[in-house]
Amino acid sequence: MAMHSTSSSIVTVLTRAAAAVCTAAMCISLAACDGDDAKTSAGSQKLPQLTGVTAKGTPGKKPEISFKTPLSVENNATAILQEGDGETLKNGDRLCMQLTQYSLKTGEEVATTWDTNVPDCSLVFNESDEPGSTESATLAQIANSTLKGKKINTTFGVGINDGSGDNQNYLLVATPVSQSKDLEKAEGKKVKDVPADLPKVTTAADGKPSIDMNGYKGSDKLVAQTLIEGNGPEITDDTYAAVVKYTGWLLDGKQFDSSWDRNDTFTATLNGGVIQGWTEGLRGKKVGSQVLLVVPPDLGYGDKEQGEIPANSTLVFVVDILAKY
16 A cells, blocks of 8 residues: 555554553454455365353353363364344444453463453454465454354354464454444535645545645645544544545646555554554544545655655545544
Protein backbone atom coordinates (compact mmCIF):
# COMPACT_ATOMS: atom_id res chain seq x y z
CA MET A 1 0.00 0.00 0.00
CA ALA A 2 1.35 3.40 -0.88
CA MET A 3 0.80 4.95 2.52
CA HIS A 4 2.69 2.34 4.52
CA SER A 5 5.50 3.59 6.68
CA THR A 6 8.81 2.42 5.26
CA SER A 7 9.71 1.25 8.75
CA SER A 8 6.48 -0.66 9.33
CA SER A 9 6.89 -4.01 11.02
CA ILE A 10 4.67 -6.68 12.45
CA VAL A 11 6.17 -5.62 15.78
CA THR A 12 3.88 -2.57 15.64
CA VAL A 13 0.96 -4.90 16.27
CA LEU A 14 2.33 -5.57 19.73
CA THR A 15 1.81 -1.98 20.87
CA ARG A 16 -1.88 -2.60 21.44
CA ALA A 17 -1.53 -4.84 24.46
CA ALA A 18 0.43 -4.79 27.68
CA ALA A 19 4.16 -5.18 27.28
CA ALA A 20 6.16 -8.28 28.20
CA VAL A 21 3.41 -10.83 27.56
CA CYS A 22 1.98 -12.32 24.40
CA THR A 23 -1.62 -11.57 25.24
CA ALA A 24 -4.64 -13.08 23.61
CA ALA A 25 -5.52 -9.74 22.06
CA MET A 26 -2.10 -9.50 20.49
CA CYS A 27 -2.32 -12.98 19.02
CA ILE A 28 -5.76 -12.56 17.50
CA SER A 29 -4.75 -9.16 16.18
CA LEU A 30 -1.72 -10.70 14.55
CA ALA A 31 -3.95 -13.24 12.85
CA ALA A 32 -6.26 -10.54 11.58
CA CYS A 33 -3.43 -8.39 10.29
CA ASP A 34 -1.75 -11.33 8.59
CA GLY A 35 -5.05 -12.10 6.89
CA ASP A 36 -5.62 -8.55 5.61
CA ASP A 37 -4.21 -9.39 2.19
CA ALA A 38 -4.66 -13.15 2.41
CA LYS A 39 -6.69 -15.14 -0.06
CA THR A 40 -9.42 -17.57 0.90
CA SER A 41 -8.14 -21.13 1.26
CA ALA A 42 -8.50 -23.34 -1.78
CA GLY A 43 -9.62 -26.24 0.41
CA SER A 44 -10.53 -26.72 4.04
CA GLN A 45 -8.80 -28.89 6.60
CA LYS A 46 -10.66 -30.28 9.59
CA LEU A 47 -8.96 -29.07 12.73
CA PRO A 48 -8.08 -31.44 15.59
CA GLN A 49 -10.54 -31.58 18.49
CA LEU A 50 -9.63 -29.83 21.72
CA THR A 51 -10.47 -32.09 24.67
CA GLY A 52 -10.25 -31.83 28.43
CA VAL A 53 -11.43 -28.22 28.67
CA THR A 54 -14.80 -27.13 30.07
CA ALA A 55 -16.57 -23.80 30.47
CA LYS A 56 -19.48 -22.78 32.65
CA GLY A 57 -21.30 -19.57 33.43
CA THR A 58 -23.78 -17.19 31.82
CA PRO A 59 -23.35 -16.74 28.05
CA GLY A 60 -21.89 -13.32 27.32
CA LYS A 61 -20.09 -13.17 30.66
CA LYS A 62 -16.52 -14.23 31.39
CA PRO A 63 -16.66 -18.04 31.50
CA GLU A 64 -15.15 -20.15 34.22
CA ILE A 65 -12.62 -22.38 32.45
CA SER A 66 -11.42 -25.67 33.90
CA PHE A 67 -8.81 -28.20 32.78
CA LYS A 68 -6.31 -30.53 34.40
CA THR A 69 -2.71 -29.39 34.28
CA PRO A 70 -0.43 -29.77 32.56
CA LEU A 71 -2.74 -29.88 29.56
CA SER A 72 -1.43 -31.56 26.42
CA VAL A 73 -2.94 -30.26 23.17
CA GLU A 74 -2.44 -30.70 19.47
CA ASN A 75 -1.48 -27.44 17.82
CA ASN A 76 -4.57 -25.51 16.68
CA ALA A 77 -6.96 -27.99 18.27
CA THR A 78 -10.32 -26.31 18.81
CA ALA A 79 -13.71 -26.90 20.41
CA ILE A 80 -16.93 -25.10 21.22
CA LEU A 81 -16.97 -24.78 25.00
CA GLN A 82 -20.29 -22.99 25.44
CA GLU A 83 -23.10 -22.27 22.98
CA GLY A 84 -24.16 -18.67 22.50
CA ASP A 85 -27.59 -17.12 22.94
CA GLY A 86 -27.37 -14.10 20.62
CA GLU A 87 -27.84 -13.41 16.93
CA THR A 88 -26.43 -15.87 14.40
CA LEU A 89 -23.12 -14.74 12.92
CA LYS A 90 -23.23 -13.58 9.30
CA ASN A 91 -20.55 -13.12 6.68
CA GLY A 92 -19.11 -9.62 6.86
CA ASP A 93 -19.88 -9.14 10.54
CA ARG A 94 -17.10 -7.42 12.45
CA LEU A 95 -16.85 -9.45 15.63
CA CYS A 96 -15.73 -7.99 18.93
CA MET A 97 -14.12 -10.79 20.92
CA GLN A 98 -13.39 -11.10 24.61
CA LEU A 99 -10.22 -13.17 24.92
CA THR A 100 -8.35 -14.95 27.67
CA GLN A 101 -5.02 -16.74 27.52
CA TYR A 102 -4.20 -19.58 29.92
CA SER A 103 -0.95 -21.40 30.62
CA LEU A 104 -1.16 -25.06 29.60
CA LYS A 105 1.42 -25.89 32.25
CA THR A 106 -0.16 -24.25 35.30
CA GLY A 107 -3.70 -23.36 34.24
CA GLU A 108 -3.09 -19.78 35.31
CA GLU A 109 -4.69 -16.89 33.46
CA VAL A 110 -1.93 -15.04 31.61
CA ALA A 111 -3.96 -12.18 30.14
CA THR A 112 -7.56 -11.25 29.42
CA THR A 113 -9.61 -8.53 27.78
CA TRP A 114 -12.61 -9.18 30.04
CA ASP A 115 -11.18 -7.26 33.00
CA THR A 116 -10.76 -4.03 31.01
CA ASN A 117 -13.87 -4.66 28.90
CA VAL A 118 -11.93 -3.74 25.77
CA PRO A 119 -12.66 -6.60 23.35
CA ASP A 120 -10.60 -7.18 20.24
CA CYS A 121 -12.61 -6.19 17.15
CA SER A 122 -10.09 -7.08 14.45
CA LEU A 123 -11.92 -10.08 12.96
CA VAL A 124 -14.41 -9.77 10.10
CA PHE A 125 -16.31 -13.06 9.98
CA ASN A 126 -15.87 -15.01 6.75
CA GLU A 127 -17.13 -18.58 6.95
CA SER A 128 -15.44 -19.53 3.67
CA ASP A 129 -11.98 -18.58 4.99
CA GLU A 130 -11.04 -22.00 6.33
CA PRO A 131 -7.63 -23.46 7.10
CA GLY A 132 -5.85 -25.11 4.19
CA SER A 133 -3.83 -27.17 6.66
CA THR A 134 -3.74 -27.57 10.41
CA GLU A 135 -0.22 -26.27 10.89
CA SER A 136 -0.56 -23.24 8.60
CA ALA A 137 -3.93 -22.15 10.01
CA THR A 138 -4.14 -18.58 11.27
CA LEU A 139 -6.20 -17.73 14.33
CA ALA A 140 -8.57 -15.80 12.06
CA GLN A 141 -9.14 -18.93 9.94
CA ILE A 142 -9.63 -21.04 13.05
CA ALA A 143 -12.20 -18.60 14.41
CA ASN A 144 -14.04 -18.41 11.08
CA SER A 145 -14.17 -22.19 10.78
CA THR A 146 -15.13 -22.88 14.39
CA LEU A 147 -17.85 -20.22 14.56
CA LYS A 148 -19.62 -21.23 11.36
CA GLY A 149 -23.36 -21.36 12.07
CA LYS A 150 -22.85 -20.17 15.66
CA LYS A 151 -24.29 -17.26 17.63
CA ILE A 152 -23.01 -14.26 19.53
CA ASN A 153 -21.77 -15.23 23.03
CA THR A 154 -20.50 -18.62 21.81
CA THR A 155 -17.28 -19.48 23.64
CA PHE A 156 -14.61 -21.57 21.93
CA GLY A 157 -11.11 -22.66 22.83
CA VAL A 158 -7.94 -23.08 20.77
CA GLY A 159 -4.89 -24.99 21.91
CA ILE A 160 -1.60 -23.48 20.76
CA ASN A 161 1.42 -25.76 20.89
CA ASP A 162 3.90 -24.48 18.32
CA GLY A 163 6.99 -23.72 20.38
CA SER A 164 9.18 -25.06 23.13
CA GLY A 165 8.60 -22.27 25.64
CA ASP A 166 5.63 -21.68 27.93
CA ASN A 167 4.78 -18.41 26.16
CA GLN A 168 4.28 -20.31 22.90
CA ASN A 169 2.14 -23.05 24.46
CA TYR A 170 -1.19 -21.82 25.74
CA LEU A 171 -4.96 -22.09 25.63
CA LEU A 172 -6.85 -19.22 24.00
CA VAL A 173 -10.51 -18.88 24.97
CA ALA A 174 -12.58 -16.50 22.84
CA THR A 175 -16.15 -15.21 23.00
CA PRO A 176 -17.66 -12.95 20.30
CA VAL A 177 -19.83 -10.57 22.33
CA SER A 178 -21.06 -8.22 19.60
CA GLN A 179 -21.34 -7.94 15.83
CA SER A 180 -21.51 -4.97 13.47
CA LYS A 181 -21.11 -4.13 9.80
CA ASP A 182 -18.39 -1.85 8.48
CA LEU A 183 -19.61 1.09 6.43
CA GLU A 184 -19.16 0.87 2.66
CA LYS A 185 -18.45 4.59 2.27
CA ALA A 186 -18.44 7.79 4.32
CA GLU A 187 -21.82 8.58 5.85
CA GLY A 188 -22.71 11.77 7.68
CA LYS A 189 -23.21 15.50 7.31
CA LYS A 190 -21.38 17.36 4.57
CA VAL A 191 -19.12 20.08 5.97
CA LYS A 192 -19.99 23.50 4.52
CA ASP A 193 -17.08 25.70 5.63
CA VAL A 194 -14.24 23.94 3.77
CA PRO A 195 -11.51 26.50 2.93
CA ALA A 196 -11.88 27.60 -0.69
CA ASP A 197 -8.17 27.31 -1.49
CA LEU A 198 -8.02 23.55 -0.83
CA PRO A 199 -8.38 20.94 -3.59
CA LYS A 200 -12.00 20.35 -4.61
CA VAL A 201 -13.30 16.84 -3.95
CA THR A 202 -16.28 15.33 -5.75
CA THR A 203 -17.80 12.07 -4.56
CA ALA A 204 -19.61 9.65 -6.90
CA ALA A 205 -22.80 7.86 -5.86
CA ASP A 206 -20.79 4.77 -4.88
CA GLY A 207 -18.51 6.90 -2.69
CA LYS A 208 -15.44 6.99 -4.94
CA PRO A 209 -13.75 10.40 -4.81
CA SER A 210 -12.26 12.47 -7.62
CA ILE A 211 -10.26 15.65 -7.20
CA ASP A 212 -9.56 19.03 -8.80
CA MET A 213 -6.33 20.45 -7.40
CA ASN A 214 -7.78 23.92 -7.89
CA GLY A 215 -4.33 25.47 -8.35
CA TYR A 216 -3.32 24.20 -4.93
CA LYS A 217 0.42 24.42 -4.25
CA GLY A 218 0.58 22.36 -1.08
CA SER A 219 1.42 23.18 2.52
CA ASP A 220 4.44 22.79 4.75
CA LYS A 221 2.07 21.74 7.52
CA LEU A 222 -0.34 18.83 7.74
CA VAL A 223 -3.88 19.56 6.57
CA ALA A 224 -6.62 17.26 7.89
CA GLN A 225 -9.89 18.74 6.64
CA THR A 226 -13.11 16.87 7.33
CA LEU A 227 -15.37 16.89 4.26
CA ILE A 228 -18.13 14.64 5.62
CA GLU A 229 -18.64 14.50 9.40
CA GLY A 230 -19.50 10.99 10.53
CA ASN A 231 -21.34 10.19 13.74
CA GLY A 232 -19.41 7.08 14.73
CA PRO A 233 -16.78 6.61 17.44
CA GLU A 234 -13.73 8.86 17.39
CA ILE A 235 -10.21 7.75 16.53
CA THR A 236 -8.10 8.34 19.64
CA ASP A 237 -4.54 7.73 20.80
CA ASP A 238 -5.70 4.30 21.98
CA THR A 239 -7.13 3.30 18.60
CA TYR A 240 -5.14 0.43 17.16
CA ALA A 241 -6.40 0.56 13.57
CA ALA A 242 -8.83 2.29 11.24
CA VAL A 243 -10.54 0.50 8.35
CA VAL A 244 -10.68 2.87 5.40
CA LYS A 245 -11.09 3.38 1.68
CA TYR A 246 -8.81 5.98 0.15
CA THR A 247 -7.31 7.53 -2.95
CA GLY A 248 -3.95 9.31 -3.13
CA TRP A 249 -2.67 11.93 -5.57
CA LEU A 250 0.41 14.05 -6.17
CA LEU A 251 0.04 17.83 -6.34
CA ASP A 252 -0.01 17.69 -10.15
CA GLY A 253 -3.21 15.65 -9.92
CA LYS A 254 -1.62 12.31 -10.80
CA GLN A 255 -3.24 9.45 -8.89
CA PHE A 256 -0.71 7.02 -7.43
CA ASP A 257 -2.94 4.66 -5.43
CA SER A 258 -6.58 3.89 -4.68
CA SER A 259 -8.30 1.17 -2.70
CA TRP A 260 -11.47 2.06 -4.63
CA ASP A 261 -9.86 0.80 -7.84
CA ARG A 262 -9.15 -2.51 -6.12
CA ASN A 263 -12.69 -2.66 -4.68
CA ASP A 264 -11.08 -3.22 -1.31
CA THR A 265 -10.62 -1.70 2.11
CA PHE A 266 -7.35 -0.98 3.87
CA THR A 267 -6.64 -1.53 7.56
CA ALA A 268 -4.40 1.31 8.70
CA THR A 269 -2.48 0.42 11.85
CA LEU A 270 -1.93 3.77 13.50
CA ASN A 271 1.17 3.15 15.60
CA GLY A 272 3.89 2.80 13.00
CA GLY A 273 2.08 0.94 10.22
CA VAL A 274 1.33 4.05 8.14
CA ILE A 275 3.04 7.34 7.39
CA GLN A 276 3.01 9.88 10.19
CA GLY A 277 0.65 12.17 8.29
CA TRP A 278 -2.05 9.50 8.45
CA THR A 279 -1.54 8.81 12.15
CA GLU A 280 -1.74 12.50 13.06
CA GLY A 281 -4.36 13.43 10.47
CA LEU A 282 -6.89 10.73 11.34
CA ARG A 283 -6.65 11.26 15.09
CA GLY A 284 -9.80 12.93 16.38
CA LYS A 285 -11.85 12.01 13.31
CA LYS A 286 -15.01 9.92 13.59
CA VAL A 287 -16.08 6.72 11.88
CA GLY A 288 -18.26 7.69 8.92
CA SER A 289 -16.14 10.74 8.11
CA GLN A 290 -14.47 11.61 4.83
CA VAL A 291 -11.18 13.41 5.37
CA LEU A 292 -8.93 15.36 3.00
CA LEU A 293 -5.30 14.91 4.04
CA VAL A 294 -2.48 17.04 2.66
CA VAL A 295 0.74 15.44 3.86
CA PRO A 296 4.01 17.39 3.55
CA PRO A 297 7.16 15.40 2.76
CA ASP A 298 8.43 15.32 6.35
CA LEU A 299 5.24 13.50 7.42
CA GLY A 300 5.20 11.29 4.33
CA TYR A 301 8.15 9.65 2.62
CA GLY A 302 10.61 12.53 2.93
CA ASP A 303 13.53 12.41 0.53
CA LYS A 304 12.88 8.78 -0.43
CA GLU A 305 11.28 7.81 -3.72
CA GLN A 306 8.40 5.39 -3.16
CA GLY A 307 7.16 3.61 -6.28
CA GLU A 308 5.38 6.23 -8.39
CA ILE A 309 5.91 8.85 -5.69
CA PRO A 310 8.99 11.04 -6.28
CA ALA A 311 11.22 12.06 -3.40
CA ASN A 312 10.13 15.13 -1.40
CA SER A 313 6.52 14.84 -2.58
CA THR A 314 3.53 16.42 -0.91
CA LEU A 315 0.74 13.83 -0.89
CA VAL A 316 -3.00 14.44 -1.10
CA PHE A 317 -5.44 11.79 0.15
CA VAL A 318 -9.18 11.47 0.47
CA VAL A 319 -9.92 8.93 3.20
CA ASP A 320 -13.30 7.41 4.12
CA ILE A 321 -13.24 6.01 7.68
CA LEU A 322 -15.41 2.87 7.72
CA ALA A 323 -14.59 1.33 11.12
CA LYS A 324 -12.05 1.42 13.93
CA TYR A 325 -10.76 -0.92 16.61
